Amino acid sequence: MAFTLATWNINSVRLREGLVARLMAEEAPDILCLQECKSPVDKIPLEQFQALGYRYMVARGQKGYNGVAILSKLPIMDAGDRDFASMGHARHVAARLENGVTIHNCYVPAGGDIPDRDQNEKFGQKLDFLTEMRDWCRWEKPDRAILVGDLNIAPREDDVWSHKALLKIVSHTPIEVDHLTAVMEAGSWVDVTRADIPEGPLYSWWSYRAAEWGAADKGRRLDHIWATPDIASAAHSSRILRAARGWQQPSDHAPVFATFDL
């Protein structure tokens, strides 16, 4: 059984219903994981997605903020959620495929502007969220699992447009990278995108504030696809649909894809 999976921070699924439908029609991933839906679950426009073949949805939502959804052409079962850092935010949901593979869809807090937990409570919450993800991986010992989402950290030097310029910018500070690495090690997660495409820039996010996002290309790789070692070698054909960042009224994130032959 082979399936293609995509992850995309959509920044309002209701405003960008048409862009989700375009991705479904043109790229047709079997499973599409969305973050920042910014919608209660019952107001996600599911009927249009179902008309495009996405019959199954597992989601968590809240009004105005956060929200994660897994839309699928293949049957999926709800496999629960976690409230890392106990903020009451809809930032994680899991679904299980009929072959036993579990998909975790995550939206890690952005963390505010100042990379210091004493001056910025949001930065502390981001680190705490990652620490609780790490502890959960330690106890859960995931297998046959995929973890995707907007992890809001660009871990490697070549995951940002300038390592030096961003060392003190939230999303690329060493303490964040250390916390993300601890999650990876606790779950033995493999960075599928980097296993597939080892070198060079693979940005998935460009700020709305920067003019000429494409020409300047001051991007970051914030969106990730990980898998446990037992299934990671089945992954291939990783790519980022950069063109979606240039669609009309776009999200500031581009979708990331991988295909698994299982």
Place this chain on the structure above:
DNA sequence: ATGGTCGTGCTACGA
């Protein structure tokens, strides 16, 4: 060049 742009839902806040 320490600005800049979005979305939500009410004029502030989070990203």
